[in-house]
């Protein structure tokens with residue numbers, strides 16, 4: 001039995017032999033191989049659904065089984081749109097990382113085997129050393145570091161290990177979309193609090209830093225049932241980098257109400273201008289109640305490697321280890337070796353011009369500025385991000401001019417707009433409403449998210465499309 005999307009399918013033995021099936025699968029892969037990394041495969045017509053007398057899906061999936069990404073990625077591919085939607089670099093990762101991976105694959109044959117389940121020893125050692133320095137903590141590689149399948153894995157373990165039925169988890173809107181389903185799958189109850197844009201601004205471009213929490217509103221969300229708050233700095237999709245004062249506000253509430261903090265810091269090296277990333281775990285009294293989550297994918301521009309980690313006190317991490325032990329148990333050894341060697345290199349060059357972290361944010365900041373200027377030419381108003389490789393742009397002017405775009409009933413305006421933009425302008429982005437709870441979606445349906453970690457030819461293609469669009473607007 002194969003499971004494709006959320007549909008249960010069986011392969012009818014009378015219609016297909018195992019060798020036919022191999023050909024079928026291989027040929028469909030062959031067709032899409034040139035764009036395999038971001039294409040969607042369709043189920044074969046040979047597959048049929050079984051009508052079960054019982055409910056097929058587990059109840060914990062109710063209400064979370066529709067994923068907006070699949071739809072937008074598919075539409076972008078079908079229309080060969082310039083893909084500024086999904087967050088991945090379309091240029092080569094640093095050579096020292098790919099060389100380290102080649103070496104791991106062709107060198108010691110034992111790297112083909114299982115390693116320590118909770119993390120390859122050289123990797124946990126260098127992560128403890130590297131982040132111990134940043135967090136000003138003496139980290140024990142065996143107790144305070146857990147290697148996971150991407151930051152997604154670290155997030156999933158955090159919710160599964162520490163959130164119980166009925167626990168409330170505070171999510172700050174807009175939020176990386178998996179936080180809500182992960183809370184619900186653990187039996188928890190998401191409680192939302194928004195970052196609010198300023199009511200009016202003086203004609204200058206807004207910065208992501210202008211979007212702020214209302215301290216009284218945030219405080220009102222903490223109840224005796226609150227188990228955790230999730231913070232994401234720099235934040236996807238807004239690009240907000242929390243200031244020390246904002247982190248102190250959150251930290252004080254966590255301590256006052258005895259609440260845990262899941263701190264998603266995957267974009268910590270991508271901060272611009274004079275901004276500085278601060279880990280909430282480095283604030284007084286916060287290490288004890290914080291899980292700090294990171295991603296090699298974002299750190300070394302290798303999103304397909306899916307190596308992540310979580311750092312925290314042993315009394316919390318031991319429960320994440322229990323989930324890991326009984327869930328995935330292990331992450332690929334060769335990739336862990338390549339990530340550990342990349343970190344060793346970065347530690348040698350820490351803060352110096354040769355450091356990839358130092359170079360990357362400078363290069364990406366130029367791309368950010370380029371995209372901000374390009375979007376302004378057609379009348380979108382970007383919110384300038386302090387961090388990440390995303391920006392959100394206000395499309396209110398388009399909403400006023402063409403309020404009735406086609407779409408399904410109840411579909412948010414930003415989602416309709418993106419479908420229209422993909423089909424008519426050949427540009428793909430992501431609606432910001434997918435980063436909001438269902439209560440807030442209607443009020444924030446006039447922003448769309450673009451990704452700017454793209455190569456020069458993608459930027460050229462974007463600019464060509466925008467120039468064409470501008471001409472049409474002026475005609």
Ligand SMILES: Cc1ncc(COP(=O)(O)O)c(C=O)c1O
Pocket residue numbers: 087149150151152153176232235236264266294295296297298303306307308
């Ligand atoms: C805020 C945030 N957290 C976590 C992740 C997942 O990272 P990984 O690919 O390492 O699982 C992403 C990926 O887009 C992200 O944007």
